Amino acid sequence: MRYLIVLIPALLLPFVLTDFWLAQVLTRSLILGIIALSLSFLATYLGVVSFAQASLAGVAGYAIAYFGPNTVGIGVPLPFIVKLPLALLLAMIAGALIGFVARRSRGIYAIMITLAIGVAFFYFTRQNYVLFNGFTGFSGVLPPALGDRSWGDPRPLYYLSLGVAIICVAMVQGFVRSPLGLAVQAVRDAPGRLLALGIPTTFPIIAAFAFSGLIAGSGGILNAWFQERVSSFSVGFGPIIDILIISVIGGLRHPTGAFVGAIVYVILDIFAIDLIDRDRFNLLIGIVLLAIVVAAPNGLQQLAIDWVGALRKRAAKTPAN
Amino acid sequence: MTLFFVVTLNGLTLAALYFLAASGFSLIFGLMRTVNMAHGALLLLGGYIGWSVADATGLWALGVFAGGLGAAFAGALVQIGVLGWMQGDELRQTLASIAISIILADLMLWIWGGTTYQVRTPDWLSGGMRIEILGIGYAKVRLYLMAFALVVGVALWLFIQKTRIGAVIRAGVDDQDMLRALGYPINRIFVLVFAMGGMLAGMAGVIAGSALSIAPGTDLQFLLSSLVVVIVGGMGSVGGAALGALLIGLAEQYGLAYAPTYAAVVTFVIMVVVLAVRPQGLLGQAEA
Amino acid sequence: MSDPVLQLQNINLHYGSSHVLHDVSLELGTRPLGILGRNGVGKTSICNAIFGLAQITSGKIILNGQDLTGLAPEKRAQAGLGYVPQGRRVFRSLTVEEHLRILEKKGSAWMIDRVYESFPRLKERRRNLGDRLSGGEQQMLAIARALLLNPKVLVLDEPTEGLAPAIVQDVVDLIKLVVSEGTSVFLVEQNLHAALSAVDDVALIVGGEVIERVTAQTLKRDPEMQKKHLGLEASGH
Numbered sequence: 001m002r003y004l005i006v007l008i009p010a011l012l013l014p015f016v017l018t019d020f021w022l023a024q025v026l027t028r029s030l031i032l033g034i035i036a037l038s039l040s041f042l043a044t045y046l047g048v049v050s051f052a053q054a055s056l057a058g059v060a061g062y063a064i065a066y067f068g069p070n071t072v073g074i075g076v077p078l079p080f081i082v083k084l085p086l087a088l089l090l091a092m093i094a095g096a097l098i099g100f101v102a103r104r105s106r107g108i109y110a111i112m113i114t115l116a117i118g119v120a121f122f123y124f125t126r127q128n129y130v131l132f133n134g135f136t137g138f139s140g141v142l143p144p145a146l147g148d149r150s151w152g153d154p155r156p157l158y159y160l161s162l163g164v165a166i167i168c169v170a171m172v173q174g175f176v177r178s179p180l181g182l183a184v185q186a187v188r189d190a191p192g193r194l195l196a197l198g199i200p201t202t203f204p205i206i207a208a209f210a211f212s213g214l215i216a217g218s219g220g221i222l223n224a225w226f227q228e229r230v231s232s233f234s235v236g237f238g239p240i241i242d243i244l245i246i247s248v249i250g251g252l253r254h255p256t257g258a259f260v261g262a263i264v265y266v267i268l269d270i271f272a273i274d275l276i277d278r279d280r281f282n283l284l285i286g287i288v289l290l291a292i293v294v295a296a297p298n299g300l301q302q303l304a305i306d307w308v309g310a311l312r313k314r315a316a317k318t319p320a321n
Numbered sequence: 322m323t324l325f326f327v328v329t330l331n332g333l334t335l336a337a338l339y340f341l342a343a344s345g346f347s348l349i350f351g352l353m354r355t356v357n358m359a360h361g362a363l364l365l366l367g368g369y370i371g372w373s374v375a376d377a378t379g380l381w382a383l384g385v386f387a388g389g390l391g392a393a394f395a396g397a398l399v400q401i402g403v404l405g406w407m408q409g410d411e412l413r414q415t416l417a418s419i420a421i422s423i424i425l426a427d428l429m430l431w432i433w434g435g436t437t438y439q440v441r442t443p444d445w446l447s448g449g450m451r452i453e454i455l456g457i458g459y460a461k462v463r464l465y466l467m468a469f470a471l472v473v474g475v476a477l478w479l480f481i482q483k484t485r486i487g488a489v490i491r492a493g494v495d496d497q498d499m500l501r502a503l504g505y506p507i508n509r510i511f512v513l514v515f516a517m518g519g520m521l522a523g524m525a526g527v528i529a530g531s532a533l534s535i536a537p538g539t540d541l542q543f544l545l546s547s548l549v550v551v552i553v554g555g556m557g558s559v560g561g562a563a564l565g566a567l568l569i570g571l572a573e574q575y576g577l578a579y580a581p582t583y584a585a586v587v588t589f590v591i592m593v594v595v596l597a598v599r600p601q602g603l604l605g606q607a608e609a
Numbered sequence: 610m611s612d613p614v615l616q617l618q619n620i621n622l623h624y625g626s627s628h629v630l631h632d633v634s635l636e637l638g639t640r641p642l643g644i645l646g647r648n649g650v651g652k653t654s655i656c657n658a659i660f661g662l663a664q665i666t667s668g669k670i671i672l673n674g675q676d677l678t679g680l681a682p683e684k685r686a687q688a689g690l691g692y693v694p695q696g697r698r699v700f701r702s703l704t705v706e707e708h709l710r711i712l713e714k715k716g717s718a719w720m721i722d723r724v725y726e727s728f729p730r731l732k733e734r735r736r737n738l739g740d741r742l743s744g745g746e747q748q749m750l751a752i753a754r755a756l757l758l759n760p761k762v763l764v765l766d767e768p769t770e771g772l773a774p775a776i777v778q779d780v781v782d783l784i785k786l787v788v789s790e791g792t793s794v795f796l797v798e799q800n801l802h803a804a805l806s807a808v809d810d811v812a813l814i815v816g817g818e819v820i821e822r823v824t825a826q827t828l829k830r831d832p833e834m835q836k837k838h839l840g841l842e843a844s845g846h
Contacts, residue, residue, distance in 0.1 A: 049412060101593050104600045108356045108411050112548050116592060119545045123585030130582075237541050241419065248416055280431070286423030293417045294403070297410075488707040495700040495739075502660045502694070503712055504686030504758055 010162055019154040023226075025270065027154070029262040030161040031226055034168050034219030036246040036258035038212040041172050043252040045181065046208045047188035048106065051115035052098050054243050056213045057220030058121070058235035059094040062132060063087035064141065064221045065230045071140030074133050080144050088217045095213020099206040106191070118240045125232040137231025141224045152225055161222050165259070168215050172255055175211055184208045245289050251299020260300050264288075326455045328578040329571070334463045334532060336570025337470035341525035342543045343550035344477060344562040345518030351494045351557020352514050354411050358418040359399055360522055361544030362425035367392035367523020368535040369429060372438045381443045381531070388527035389520045395425075396519020397512050404515075405508060422540065430537055437536040440527055466532045473521070478559050490514060494557055549588055553595045555605025564603055613638050613671075614793045615659075615690075615762045620668035622651075622658050622817075629654045631818045633668070637762065641784070641794035643804040643825065646814035647840050652797045653695050654817070656766045659795075660692055661685055673761065691760030695767045695797075697751040701740035705731050708739065708754050717759035718790065724753045727783075745776040752783060762793045769803045781807045801839060805829050813838045 014022055039053045066075035067083035078086065102113045125132040143151035143160075151160055175181045183204040186194055191201050224230040233239075246265050250257025268288065272281040296303045346360045357363075371388025375381050399421055407413045442462050449458040481487040489510055492500045501507050525543070529535055546569060554565025572591055576584035595603060613636040622630035629651050635642070646652050657663035659670060661682045670677045670685075677685045686692065700708060709721045725732035728749045734742060742750065748768055755763060765784070769777040777800065784807045788794050798804035804811070805825045813821040813828075815838055828834060 101596060105596070108354065108415060109552075109600075111412075111415055112356060112552055113592075113596065116545065116548050116552065117589070119541075120585055120589035120592075124583075124589075127582055127585055241423065244416075244419070252412075280427060282423050282427040283431075286420050286427060289423065290403070290417060290420035293413055293420060294406075297413050485711060488703055489711050491702045492700040492707075492711060495702055496698055498662055498682065499692075499694065499698045499700070501682040502662060502686055502692045503754065504683050505711070506683050 007166075014155045014158055022158050023154040025263075025266055027158045027161050027226060029259065029266045030158075030165045031219050031222045032243070032246055032265065033259035033262035034161075034165050034222065035216050036243050036250065036262055037165075037168055037172065037255055038215035038219070039243055039247045040250065040252060040255040040258045041215065042208060042212050043247065044255055045176050045184050045188060046205065048102070048110045048205075048208075049114075049244075049252065050098070050102075050209070050212070051111060051240050051244060052118040052121075053212065053216045054239040055118045055121040055235050056091050056095050056098070056216035057223060057243075058125070058230065058239075059213075060087045060091035060217030060220035061141075061224035061230040061234060062125070062138070063090045064224050065138035066131065069140065069142055070138040072133050072136070072138055074130075074138070084221070087221055088214055091213040091217025091220065092210045093213070095216070096206045096210040098213075099209025100202075102209075103202050103205045115240070118235070119237060122232060122236045122240075125235060132232070135232055137229065137234070138224075139229040139231075141228050141230055143225035152228065157222075157226060161226075164218050164222060168218060169256060171211075172215070180204065180207055245285060247299075248289060249292055249300055251301040251303075254299060254301040257299050257301030264300065323457055324578065326457050327459070328574050330457075330459050330463065332571035332574035333467055333567075334570075335574060336566045337467045338525055338529050338532070338543075339546045339550050339570050340470050340563050340566035341473060341521055341528065343547040343554075343566055344474070344559055345521035346547040347551045347554070347557055347559070347562045348490075348514055349518045350551065352490055352497075353408070353511055355404060356411070356415045356418070357396075357399075357404075357515075357518070358415060358544065359422040359425060360518065360547055361540035361542070362422040362429070363392045363396055363399075363519045364522040364526040364529070364543045365429060365535060365537075365540040366395055366425060366526065367519075368440075368526030368530040368539065369433045369438070370523070371527030372440045372530055372535070373433075375440050375527075381440065381446065384440060385524055385527045389524040392523025392526065393516040393520035396522070397516040399519075400512050400515035405511065408508075408511075422544070426537065426540055429540075435537055437534050438530055439534045440530040442531050446531070460532070462532050466528055469528065473524075474559060474563055477521075481559060486510070486513070549592055551602065552592055553602060555602025557606075558604050561602055561604035614673055615795065616669070616671040617655070617659070618669040618671065620655070620658050620670070621666045622654055622663055623666050624654075624663070629817050630658065630665075631816070633658075633814075633817070633819055635812055635819060637793050637795055639791070639793055640810055641788050641796060641808040643808035643811045644795070644797040644814060645799075645801065645804060645811055645828075645839060647838075648799070650814045651817040652814055653766055655814075656692070656694065656764055656797060659685070659764060660690065686758060686760075689761035691755035691758050691763040691792075693748075693751045693755045693763065693765040693768055695770065697744075697747045699739035699742065699747045699750050699754075701738060703739055704736050705739070705742070705750055706735040708750055709757060712754055712757045714757060714759060717757060719753070719756040719759065721757075724757070728753060744771050745773065745779070748772060748776070748780060749783075752780070756787070760792060762795055763787055764795045764797075766797045767799055768796070769798065769800045777803050801835065 013026065035053055035057045039050055042048050042050050064083060064087045067078040067086060069077065098114060098117055101117065102110050105113050126135050128134065146156050151157060187201045187204045194201050246261035247258055249264050250261030268285060269281060272284050276284060292299065342364055346357060349355055349357050367388035370391040371384040374387040375384030403417050403421060404414050407417060446462045446465060448461055450461045450464060451458045481490060489505065493507055493510060497507060526535060529539065550562060550565035550569050553568055555561030568591060569588055572587045573584060576587035615637040617633055617635045620630050620633040633655060644652055644655065654663060658665045661680060672688050672690065675688055677688060709724060713721055730746055731749055731753060734746060752768065768780050781803050784794055784796065796804060796808055805828065808825055811823055811825050811828050812819050
């Protein structure tokens with residue numbers, strides 16, 4: 001029932017909105033939201049804030065470009081049915097590797113290490129021409145055809161992104177209820193106790209990171225199709241911080257808040273030009289982030305929940321008086 | 322052989338800069354558990370201020386001093402105005418410092434634009450110097466930079482090991498709660514250490530602008546190198562920052578000279594290996 | 610009874626969802642007070658509440674009429690509380706001398722010279738780092754460090770824990786000396802024998818509550834009460 005309130009308008013919006021709104025606001029928000037969801041998932045259930053999620057999205061994006069049609073003449077074209085699972089698998093493997101490297105690190109240490117990994121990956125893509133085509137990366141990364149049209153057209157891509165977003169949210173909810181998901185949460189709550197009981201913590205940590213790689217990779221592939229390109233700019237410090245900001249705005253402990261954060265972020269991005277100078281978008285987003293961290297450290301979603309709770313309380317009190 | 326010597330000297334130059342940047346970062350982390358993501362922005366701010374002052378007055382030393390002072394002031398302000406209110410909530414501090422670094426970077430872009438700056442050095446620092454033993458010539462400013470880093474390192478070590486405030490800082494690193502329960506106004510020490518970290522970063526910024534150059538992006542480069550240096554060397558110790566800076570500086574330059582495609586990966590591999598063998602860093606103390 | 614120096618009024622403390630202290634009220638005058646109870650009944654939590662190292666949910670902490678509730682730990686110490694914590698918590702990378710030097714206050718009854726006179730062992734080891742001291746030396750240092758603040762109230766949390774019997778006696782003597790100089794002593798102990806020889810009054814803690822307030826003499830003569838609230842091991846020393 002609660003989901004329908006969101007879902008029905010989401011299905012109907014393409015009939016109301018212009019292509020610009022559909023593509024540049026909604027589709028973009030969904031894609032960024034999916035990648036941010038992978039971060040909020042780790043933050044909520046493993047208790048680790050990872051700065052490497054944009055890199056994981058990038059791995060899948062690069063893979064889909066390398067194994068598919070592109071206009072830079074690098075890579076090995078593979079059939080869609082092969083390259084899609086391959087790209088997702090590579091993102092999962094990359095996630096598992098990051099989880100392995102960061103397995104003993106928690107809190108701020110995990111932040112520093114994942115950030116270092118993310119930025120190192122960025123520099124690597126810039127310097128490597130064989131796999132990543134260096135600075136410029138891949139262009140002409142097109143999604144498969146849809147009859148005589150393309151999946152990249154505004155409406156199909158919107159529905160595709162919406163579908164992937166729903167699947168990702170459902171997968172997160174399924175994962176956290178599974179035995180493995182419960183083990184991940186046990187690692188978050190009491191890693192020492194698990195070790196004392198002789199239960200290894202490494203596997204749940206690696207699994208959680210791999211799973212986050214799957215989510216981030218899904219977003220990364222959509223992003224490559226949406227932009228029709230993937231390059232070092234897709235995995236730089238900017239995107240790394242953007243994903244973090246989106247998660248923080250939505251609330252790091254609220255996985256679905258990622259989509260709230262993404263819409264706020266995208267709308268700020270588009271309308272910054274009306275608020276202040278276009279060039280000063282970073283100033284605006286920095287101030288918004290600071291304001292959220294200072295005033296609503298649990299994010300907008302928690303803020304909304306608190307407000308609704310307070311209103312309900314007041315509503316419940318009124319008749320008693 | 323000549324190439325090897327030059328590359329080694331380049332690595333030492335970089336290591337000296339990395340040390341100046343990372344020592345303050347590491348000190349702040351060791352005492353307060355704060356990962357100051359705005360550290361790179363403070364460095365760049367110091368560099369810009371230093372350039373402006375040196376450009377206006379023609380006095381290079383005054384530029385270094387002003388850059389250090391400006392960044393020290395900004396650092397203290399960050400701690401007093403924002404991070405101090407969130408003491409103990411490390412994640413929130415990290416996020417807030419990211420916000421501050423974004424804001425600062427954009428303000429600096431606004432003021433100083435996107436061009437690359439090089440701080441003009443005085444005559445005694447300009448030109449090259451012949452090093453007979455190695456049979457090569459090398460830029461004077463870079464040789465002085467290495468000497469400067471060495472002096473700063475020793476001074477910092479003496480300050481922390483031999484002075485009363487240094488002892489307070491060590492006590493705070495060991496057991497912050499206990500120091501407070503003994504009546505020590507630790508918040509003042511926090512501000513002081515933040516100012517010191519800013520000072521070191523700011524001076525490093527001016528010197529980086531003299532020996533190399535500074536531009537938007539320099540902030541991230543040094544933030545990242547500081548992160549890696551303290552991860553490798555160990556948090557909160559001057560010696561760790563020095564060792565980490567040496568390793569990373571040299572590895573980067575050797576990588577760039579002998580395996581250009583994989584230079585970024587060399588640094589990364591060092592970090593991963595250290596994490597696998599000693600998660601607390603080479604000279605770091607294990608978490609209690 | 611004289612005016613209370615330190616008052617705890619209806620202190621409640623929670624760690625997450627567990628309720629650790631229940632309406633703890635205690636008054637400390639000039640007569641030294643012992644806080645006794647089995648392991649895990651919340652004795653150290655009382656100390657944390659006094660010093661603001663744990664945030665109490667409700668209640669008040671008053672020192673000489675000054676409300677300390679809500680103040681930062683350093684402000685409470687400055688108001689006249691001295692802390693000798695459980696496990697001693699000396700600074701591992703500071704020498705003995707540095708410990709004393711960073712805390713020495715002009716005009717205090719205890720200055721470095723007097724510390725060295727009273728604890729010759731600390732003088733001998735003044736260049737040693739905190740983590741290179743024996744348990745007894747660390748304890749002396751922890752007490753000396755708190756005395757330098759010239760506190761009105763000295764709070765000691767299990768100062769005899771893990772010490773040899775001869776050293777335990779030294780600690781007891783030292784507490785008596787501090788009391789004789791007019792400092793109020795708040796002694797949390799496991800070691801019944803040591804506590805009873807150092808304090809005049811005793812509060813018994815069970816399950817985070819003060820269940821009995823008696824004189825040391827009464828408790829000494831009442832093995833039943835000892836057994837009931839402190840367990841058998843308490844009278845073993």
